[in-house]
Amino acid sequence: MASDETFRRLGTQDFTTSEMVTRYLALTLLLAMSAAAGYVLGRGAPRHGGWSIADWQAARLATLVRFFFWITIVGYVLWLAVGAVRGLRAEDVLGVLLQREGAIYRAKLMLTPVAGVSTLTQFGPTCMVLLVVCRRIDARIAFWKYGLVIVSLSAVRAMVFAERLALVETLVAATVMCALTQHAGSPSRRTAWALAPALGFVALPVVFGLFEYSRSWVNFYASRYSGSFVDFAIERLTLYYVTSVNNGAMAISFDGLGPRFPADTLAVAWTAPGLQQLFAPLVNGNSAVHRLEQLREAFGDPEYTNRAFFMNVQYELGLVLAALFVVALGLALGAIYGRGLNQHLPSLVLYATLFVGFIEVGRITY
Numbered sequence: 001m002a003s004d005e006t007f008r009r010l011g012t013q014d015f016t017t018s019e020m021v022t023r024y025l026a027l028t029l030l031l032a033m034s035a036a037a038g039y040v041l042g043r044g045a046p047r048h049g050g051w052s053i054a055d056w057q058a059a060r061l062a063t064l065v066r067f068f069f070w071i072t073i074v075g076y077v078l079w080l081a082v083g084a085v086r087g088l089r090a091e092d093v094l095g096v097l098l099q100r101e102g103a104i105y106r107a108k109l110m111l112t113p114v115a116g117v118s119t120l121t122q123f124g125p126t127c128m129v130l131l132v133v134c135r136r137i138d139a140r141i142a143f144w145k146y147g148l149v150i151v152s153l154s155a156v157r158a159m160v161f162a163e164r165l166a167l168v169e170t171l172v173a174a175t176v177m178c179a180l181t182q183h184a185g186s187p188s189r190r191t192a193w194a195l196a197p198a199l200g201f202v203a204l205p206v207v208f209g210l211f212e213y214s215r216s217w218v219n220f221y222a223s224r225y226s227g228s229f230v231d232f233a234i235e236r237l238t239l240y241y242v243t244s245v246n247n248g249a250m251a252i253s254f255d256g257l258g259p260r261f262p263a264d265t266l267a268v269a270w271t272a273p274g275l276q277q278l279f280a281p282l283v284n285g286n287s288a289v290h291r292l293e294q295l296r297e298a299f300g301d302p303e304y305t306n307r308a309f310f311m312n313v314q315y316e317l318g319l320v321l322a323a324l325f326v327v328a329l330g331l332a333l334g335a336i337y338g339r340g341l342n343q344h345l346p347s348l349v350l351y352a353t354l355f356v357g358f359i360e361v362g363r364i365t366y
Contacts (some may be wrong), residue, residue, distance in 0.1 A: 005248070006239070010301040015249035023319065024245065027310045030323060031330040031361070040332020043342055060139050065134055067126035069146045076153055083111040096160050104215060107160050113261070114318045121157075123152045125173040129352045132177040133345070147234025148176070164211050168204075171355040177352040180340060209233035243304035248311020250299055251292060258318040263292075264307065264365045265316045265325070279318075310363045332357060 009013050034198035080088075090310035095103030113119075127150060131143050151170055158167040212233050217225075225232050263270065296305055307315075313322040336354075 009306070010239075010243070012243075012246070012299055012301055015246055017249070017253075019356030020150045020249050020252065024308070024310045024315060027313070027322065027326050028362070031310075031326050034327045034330025035334035035337070038336075039338040040334075041331070042097065043337030043348075058134075060142075061130060061134055061137070065127060065130045065143055065146065068123045068130065071120055072124045072127055072150060072153075075117060075123070078117045079114060079121065082114050082117060086110045086215045086346075093208045104160060111160065117331065121153075124154060124166075125356075126349070127167050127173040128170055129177045129349050132174055132181065132352075134347065136181045144326075158211055159214065164208060165356065165360075168207060171272050173352050176355045180348055180352065181197070197223075197323040205234065207298050208237050212236060224235065231270035232234055239304060241308075241363050243301065244306040245311055247296070247300055247305065248307040248315060251295060251307065251315045254295060254310065255291065255315070257314050258316045259321055260316055264312050267365060306364050307365055312365050 004014060088107065091109050092103060092110065096107050128147055131147050134143055151167070154167040154170040158164045197307055211231075214231065216236075217232060221232060222229075227235075293305075298301075308324075313325055316322075317325055336347045336351050340351040
């Protein structure tokens with residue numbers, strides 16, 4: 001963890017204990033072991049030579065690409081319309097692009113996520129994965145314009161909201177799918193694609209630094225931070241992971257282990273399009289949700305609000321249910337990966353789409 005001095009500078013304190021760290025590591029190991037078991041169970045007999053689909057299936061796949069593309073576009077358009085109703089002006093958007101002081105803050109204020117609207121934009125990575133599949137089936141398919149639009153929108157979102165994850169998950173999903181479906185070409189080319197996802201660990205601090213430079217360094221920290229920008233970027237990236245564990249420890253320190261309402265653990269259900277409005281009264285009216293907000297405001301740092309997945313499941317489910325949930329999750333993820341390597345197309349799509357969530361499991365509940 002970070003030093004006590006660092007936590008004091010953030011206006012909080014170190015809430016982690018050796019017992020909490022032990023449980024965190026135990027759940028991490030349990031997930032890895034379960035994923036390995038799921039992989040063995042899901043792999044089955046190996047298949048070689050990739051996969052092939054009928055013409056009518058290819059046509060249906062192309063229709064799915066268009067569907068997910070336009071759903072994503074509708075989500076961004078409606079989100080922008082809501083922002084306009086709230087008072088977002090063209091000058092605000094221009095100010096973000098020109099890095100004017102305060103512009104990003106105002107844009108974020110006008111474009112806070114909207115239930116059932118901003119969630120639609122999450123179909124972008126799925127669209128990118130299906131674009132790769134279409135390209136693998138027929139190199140003549142020219143959907144690159146769709147991909148360019150989605151990547152551009154994700155880049156703008158990353159700049160305005162500092163949601164770097166929106167851009168990362170879009171690019172990484174396509175890269176992983178390319179790596180998993182690279183069956184042709186020279187051995188060196190196939191090897192290069194196979195290693196491409198691993199380069200994400202190198203690209204992460206670079207991409208993070210690029211966006212952090214325009215988001216916070218130029219307009220604020222350049223005149224207040226004592227070290228260089230590289231030092232600042234590395235420290236800030238590290239703190240996102242460290243504070244996520246500490247925020248989870250903070251909740252457990254004050255309220256103990258669960259079970260309680262799984263607002264974050266099962267967020268995929270509460271925030272899904274069509275279901276978000278249905279469950280809104282249950283989530284918004286739940287005292288546990290408001291309790292976490294109160295703790296963050298009183299003892300946390302407003303810039304670092306994530307809670308690590310392995311701390312979060314303990315807080316919301318309790319240790320026994322958390323262990324069972326982690327085992328079930330690991331088995332499912334391992335089986336998806338195993339079937340994907342065996343060229344099961346739905347598993348390939350699902351694995352590539354959720355890959356960022358897999359590698360970020362130590363920091364957030366994806």
